[in-house]
Amino acid sequence: MAKGKTELSKAAVFIDAENQSDLNPDTLMQLLSQLDVVERHVYADWRNHRLDHLVEELHDLGFELHYTWSGPKLGDRKNEADQQMAKGIQCVVERNPYIETIVIISGDHFFTRTVQRLRQSGKYVIVAATPRRVSKTLCNTADRYLPLGKVARWIQSLDQAENTSPYMTFRFAAQKSGVRPSNLERLIRQGIVIQERRTNPQWGEKREVYLNRDAYAVQATLGFAA
Structure with missing residues (x-):
């Protein structure tokens, strides 16, 4: 899973829960299944009831x-x-020098310096976060970025649909990608999907939609961010 690393690399996972409150822990661990995760830590002010489900x-x-x-x-x-999480990462790395891979579940720019120091010490660093809440600098500093969450899945599904048809109406995009119309509307409002209305004398007005490949969330999810 971790490009450049062998399977079952010893790994430590650190979650910034308040930054990724819609995290699906089971899906996360499935994505990391080819790592031997020996340390698992999550940080938050647990008075925040948005995190109760986690x-x-x-x-x-x-x-x-x-x-x-x-x-x-x-x-x-x-x-x-x-x-506190940055300090925790440092403590775990110092206490367990055999750990090769550090996984940081956060999109916060704050962790950029932490990632830089980890890489300088020879660690392989994976950053995982929803693409709408990941710092471009943090993403580019890590060895690898893993997109998480519903928005990432919707972008991936729409990309696959676009690869089968260069022209997509709103209805076709929703049907082909499996993204619900209400969620497709949401992506349009967020600037992740572009909508254009086209009129033809024969079939009237149609809503054409396509991914905004200039949007960083799209670039990060599909792996061509610079």
């Missing part, structure tokens, strides 16, 4: 949950979880 799933998968206090009011102290 607690049991991550615990069942063997993750150690770290509580990071973000102030008297939730979120008052920005980057607290990021700072």
Whole structure:
């Protein structure tokens, strides 16, 4: 799975839960199945109820949950979880020098320096995050980027549909890709999909749609970001 690394490379996984609150832990571990994950850590201020659904799933998968206090009011102290996670990565690497691969589940630019230091010390670094919330600099600094989440799956499905037909109406794109019309509308609003209305005297107005390949979320997901 990890390009440039043999299968069952010893790995440590670190999750910035508040940055990736829609994470599917089971899908994540399937993506990392060719790594021998020997350390699993997740950081968050667990007072955040948006993360309640993750607690049991991550615990069942063997993750150690770290509580990071973000102030008297939730979120008052920005980057607290990021700072604690960066320290945790350093501690794990120093304590377990045999670990070859570090997987960082976050799109936060904060971790760019951490990734740089890890690579300088000879570690292979994978960054995994939803493409709409990943720093371009962070993504480009890592050895590999893994797109996560629904938006990444929708982009991949639409790309496959475009490869079978250079011209796609809105209805055809939804049917061929399996992306629900409401979600396709959402991608249009986010600038990930471009919509053009074309009128023909014979068949009237049609909505043509196609991926916006200038959008960084599309570039990162499909692997041609510069």
